[in-house]
Amino acid sequence: MDTRQPPAQSLLRHLPESTVGAAREPAPVHLWNPELSGELDMHIARDGTWYHEGEPITRLALAQLFSGILRLEEDGRYYLVTPVEKWAIRVDDVPFVIVRLEVEGRGREQELRFFTSLEHEVVAGNEHPIRVQIDERTGEPSPYLLLRDNLEALLHRNVFYQLAELAEEHQWQGRTRTGVWSRGIFFPIDGDSALD
Structure with missing residues (x-):
């Protein structure tokens, strides 16, 4: 087997059977600490499309399965x-x-x-905050939602427009901000949340 670019199926062979059976449930990756095996010719585009060896992964269940073993490290x-x-x-x-x-x-x-393109479902709140980051070059907002652990989802432009229609003004950290409520928590969407 080519250790630089193994087939993606090798990953699937090493998953516990219980994880494979529930494609949309994340695996307990925080419990697994194998040595680095190398780089896989796989990437996720900004629009959420998963690619393997330059080709899009078109089977939803397969992308869901890979998403369940994804981890962002320090x-x-x-x-x-x-x-x-x-x-x-x-x-x-x-x-x-x-x-x-x-x-x-x-x-x-x-x-x-x-709802994500991979059919994950999350309610914004204390464990799933919304944040907005402003691009310094273009001034364009990039809104994100924390899905699990430290993995985030980008809100599609149309979803952000929906949020903007729900927005209201509220005193937040000593300033009047424009934002949205979910589960009793106010999330500013009018500027760079990372700076607050």
Whole structure:
């Protein structure tokens, strides 16, 4: 087997059977600490499309399975991890994209339920905060939602427009900010959250 570019199937062979059966549930990658196996010719584009050897992965279940063994480490790199293998992959921005928003309730009582292109479902709140980062060059906002651990999803432009329609002003950390509520928590969306 070519150790520089093994087939992606080798990763799947080393997954516990219980993990393979639940393609959308993340594996306990925080418990696995194998040595680095190398670099895999796989990357995730900014639009959330997964590519293997330059070709898009078109089977949703396969992309879901790979997403369940994804880990972002302190070195800022993303890895696909099994109990015995750890392969570095490229990620253009963040690994997931939010493509749909459902709103339940109104005002401070509302819940913002987000769905990724891989059918992950998350409600914004204390464990799943929304943050906005402003591109210094273009001034364009990039809104993100924390999905799990330290893995984030980029909100698609249309979803961000929906958020903007729900936005209201609120005194937040001593300033009037524009933002949205979910599960009783206010999330500013009018500037660079990372600077607050």
